[in-house]
Amino acid sequence: MLSNFPLMALALIAYNGIAFGMAGTAGGDIWVSELFSITMPTGGVWRLDMGDAILSGSLLLLFIEILKATRIGRLSIIDHLLSTLVLILFVVEFLLVPVAATSTFFLIMLMVAVDVMAGFSVSIRSATRDVSLGDGGGL
Numbered sequence: 001m002l003s004n005f006p007l008m009a010l011a012l013i014a015y016n017g018i019a020f021g022m023a024g025t026a027g028g029d030i031w032v033s034e035l036f037s038i039t040m041p042t043g044g045v046w047r048l049d050m051g052d053a054i055l056s057g058s059l060l061l062l063f064i065e066i067l068k069a070t071r072i073g074r075l076s077i078i079d080h081l082l083s084t085l086v087l088i089l090f091v092v093e094f095l096l097v098p099v100a101a102t103s104t105f106f107l108i109m110l111m112v113a114v115d116v117m118a119g120f121s122v123s124i125r126s127a128t129r130d131v132s133l134g135d136g137g138g139l
Contacts, residue, residue, distance in 0.1 A: 003077040006086045007065050008112045011058040012093075015108060018050065019099040031104045046069040062111045069119040072126050080119045087112045 024032045038046050068079060069116035090109040093100045 003068070004075055004082060006079070006082045006115075007061040007127075008058070008066075008083065008115055009086045009089075011054070011061055011108050011111070012086065012090060014054060014057065015100075016093075018054065019105075026035050029102075031102060051102075054104060055107055058108045058111050065115045066118050066122075069115075069122040072123070072125070076119075076123060078129060080123065080124055081117070083112070083116050083119055 018030065031054075033050050035048050035050060035053055037048070040046055049092065065083070070082070071079075080082070090105075090112050094105060094109055
């Protein structure tokens with residue numbers, strides 16, 4: 001049953017943990033706070049901030065969710081329903097919670113929507129392959 005846990009819920013938990021945990025910190029928007037920077041061989045500086053890090057982690061979770069969507073069976077329906085519930089939580093939070101009104105949150109919510117659509121699409125596509133139409137004749 002743990003394999004049916006919607007991993008994108010971890011992105012919601014991580015976002016809320018960071019947003020509410022650091023909401024009172026000084027220095028402006030927490031999503032643009034630099035985590036680290038690396039000087040590249042060309043002399044350019046690659047900078048990773050908090051928003052980029054959570055988006056990168058969410059993309060990895062989305063990849064795993066899409067791989068999970070290729071499973072077939074009765075439990076996959078539960079997985080799709082839980083993913084849909086996570087999407088509903090994202091939409092409600094985006095609309096009603098001020099700290100969720102960011103581009104970072106919107107992009108994660110978009111990833112969750114892709115997860116839900118991909119899950120249902122893969123399931124429908126694999127179900128149509130399982131359906132065999134008779135030739136109309138007997139033996």
